[in-house]
Amino acid sequence: MGAVAKICGLTRPEDVDAAADAGARYAGLVFFPRSPRHVPTPTAAVLAARVPVGMARVGLFVDPDDALLDSVLAEVPLDILQLHGHETPDRVAAVKARTGLPVMKAVGVASAADLDAIWDYGLAADLLLIDAKPAPGAALPGGNGIAFDWRLLVGRRFLKPWMLAGGLTPGNVAEAIRLTGAQAVDVSSGVERAPGIKDPALIRALVAAAAGEPGAP
Numbered sequence: 001m002g003a004v005a006k007i008c009g010l011t012r013p014e015d016v017d018a019a020a021d022a023g024a025r026y027a028g029l030v031f032f033p034r035s036p037r038h039v040p041t042p043t044a045a046v047l048a049a050r051v052p053v054g055m056a057r058v059g060l061f062v063d064p065d066d067a068l069l070d071s072v073l074a075e076v077p078l079d080i081l082q083l084h085g086h087e088t089p090d091r092v093a094a095v096k097a098r099t100g101l102p103v104m105k106a107v108g109v110a111s112a113a114d115l116d117a118i119w120d121y122g123l124a125a126d127l128l129l130i131d132a133k134p135a136p137g138a139a140l141p142g143g144n145g146i147a148f149d150w151r152l153l154v155g156r157r158f159l160k161p162w163m164l165a166g167g168l169t170p171g172n173v174a175e176a177i178r179l180t181g182a183q184a185v186d187v188s189s190g191v192e193r194a195p196g197i198k199d200p201a202l203i204r205a206l207v208a209a210a211a212g213e214p215g216a217p
């Protein structure tokens, strides 16, 4: 069974075009200054305007305050907000209410115990993002190119639609989907030639492999 793809951390117009041309369903823009994929708001507005109809524009935030959300949304049309920090279920609900946008909440997983947290967000969030938990002391809360043990998700069901993330590449995404049953995947590092610089061939290979196209890796 194939999955649709979100390509996250787009920083250049040509990367948006590559993701769209490859058939990715979601375009991710990072609003987190510590990330090498961070885009200033004016740049994000240009990139968002380039995303074709039918491809959702996802804004990635890490523990954003209301002022940041308001200032970005005043300039950048976004369809979904991705919260990738330590936001509580109440904060997820408050962001939804304030912005009127669907929220995808990221939850980091390293062991079976971490899966319980996913249930905590099942009512508040519209979508769940199951990512690898960053190593202690990691500079970034995501986008580190590390995978978790996908077998932890075998046989699991969640209250909301979910995406799988963490260290996915054109070479491993088919196996990750086969094991977990993910219907959507989110990839950043695995389709880059350098942090923040996407590689169009890797994007094409990733989207094709996720979709289960014949001949894909």
Ligand SMILES: O=C(O)c1ccccc1N[C@@H]1O[C@H](COP(=O)(O)O)[C@@H](O)[C@H]1O
Pocket: 008, 009, 028, 030, 032, 035, 036, 037, 038, 060, 062, 084, 129, 131, 140, 141, 142, 143, 144, 145, 146, 165, 166, 167, 168, 186, 187, 188, 189, 190
């Ligand atoms: O991509 C980033 O720079 C980033 C920064 C802060 C939080 C999350 C970030 N990216 C998200 O992390 C996962 C996994 O990324 P990767 O494929 O392992 O590099 C993904 O959901 C990205 O949206």
